[in-house]
Amino acid sequence: MNENVEKKSFTERAKGALESFGLPRLIIAAFLLLLYILAPLVGADLPTQITNTLNRFSWNAILVLAMVPMIHSGCGLNFGLPLGIISGLLGATLSIEFGFTGGFSFVMAVILATPFALLLGAGYGWLLNKIKGGEMMIATYVGFSSVSFMCMMWLLLPYHSPNMVWGLAGKGLRTTISLEGYYDQFLAQFLQIRIGNIVIPTGAILFFALFAFGIWAFLHTKTGTAMTAVGSNPIFARASGINVDKMRLLSVVLSTWLAAIGILTYEQGFGFVQLYMAPFYMALPAVSAILIGGASVNKASIANVVIGTFLFQGIVTMTPTVMNNMVHMDMSEVIRIIVSQGMILYALTRKTEGTR
Numbered sequence: 551m552n553e554n555v556e557k558k559s560f561t562e563r564a565k566g567a568l569e570s571f572g573l574p575r576l577i578i579a580a581f582l583l584l585l586y587i588l589a590p591l592v593g594a595d596l597p598t599q600i601t602n603t604l605n606r607f608s609w610n611a612i613l614v615l616a617m618v619p620m621i622h623s624g625c626g627l628n629f630g631l632p633l634g635i636i637s638g639l640l641g642a643t644l645s646i647e648f649g650f651t652g653g654f655s656f657v658m659a660v661i662l663a664t665p666f667a668l669l670l671g672a673g674y675g676w677l678l679n680k681i682k683g684g685e686m687m688i689a690t691y692v693g694f695s696s697v698s699f700m701c702m703m704w705l706l707l708p709y710h711s712p713n714m715v716w717g718l719a720g721k722g723l724r725t726t727i728s729l730e731g732y733y734d735q736f737l738a739q740f741l742q743i744r745i746g747n748i749v750i751p752t753g754a755i756l757f758f759a760l761f762a763f764g765i766w767a768f769l770h771t772k773t774g775t776a777m778t779a780v781g782s783n784p785i786f787a788r789a790s791g792i793n794v795d796k797m798r799l800l801s802v803v804l805s806t807w808l809a810a811i812g813i814l815t816y817e818q819g820f821g822f823v824q825l826y827m828a829p830f831y832m833a834l835p836a837v838s839a840i841l842i843g844g845a846s847v848n849k850a851s852i853a854n855v856v857i858g859t860f861l862f863q864g865i866v867t868m869t870p871t872v873m874n875n876m877v878h879m880d881m882s883e884v885i886r887i888i889v890s891q892g893m894i895l896y897a898l899t900r901k902t903e904g905t906r
Contacts, residue, residue, distance in 0.1 A: 585868040592875035597747035606863040608754035609819040612812035613836045614859045616805045621850040623801035624781035630689035631833035632697050634809020637666035642823050647711045656733035663810040671806030675799035697830045727823040734821045762852045
């Protein structure tokens, strides 16, 4: 009798754990594990691939974290992420323009990006408050149009740094700007740990952990709880005396600022600033990562960010490498596009799922 009760209890716990984690995420995690097992068997260097996965995780995690505030306030998935990215790019280019170098240029880029993020976030939040119910559709238009507008501005703004402007014309920013001598690998090399051939970008991961803890702590404050209440039930929140529009506006500003910090973190790991059309599709991988991690359109957690970013970046990193070594052809870019776009499509079709 007791054995049956214990077996039933264990089965129920296992079933509950599976439902909590989600069958799709379990399948993706199993596939990623399979890729890690296959890597050395097909001749790929496993430590290098683990290092690449950790690097890509550290580059992208804050961009995915930027989704959390807007999801909690009921504004949906932040397809307007390019607004925050543009703020970060303005901070990066101004930091170089003013002649800051080394790690200090990263600090100044963050400081210079912040006013742009607050201003653009406030305008973006005001707009989303005017069109409640259609946030994600309008956010997509805002994100795409802002990137197109900045394509003109990168050519017209009065930058003069020889490290950024086109050499022949002496004006207009280049498509790609090297961060060598500035904040290239600034976070990644801070407290860097080597375990054999595996390199862990400790500084960048700790930087993400700092922001993740900050968002977690904020969501447990009185203001954060009010923001969550607005996302869960705006009518009840309004009846409780919460200013719904103010909470939504705050979440959008916070999300935009996090996106600005996120792109600066991405750049220090990548080693370059990419302008013009580069931010155009950057919202889609971030949206997909948090959905794959288990978030829904109205509920997200830090765990969803960590799990989703690792799974998404792990699959995108490992699949081309393993496939190339299996077929002995250089199809890495084709495979990377197919896998990343396929995961984005899958995530968007599952957007209503998630732990509750």
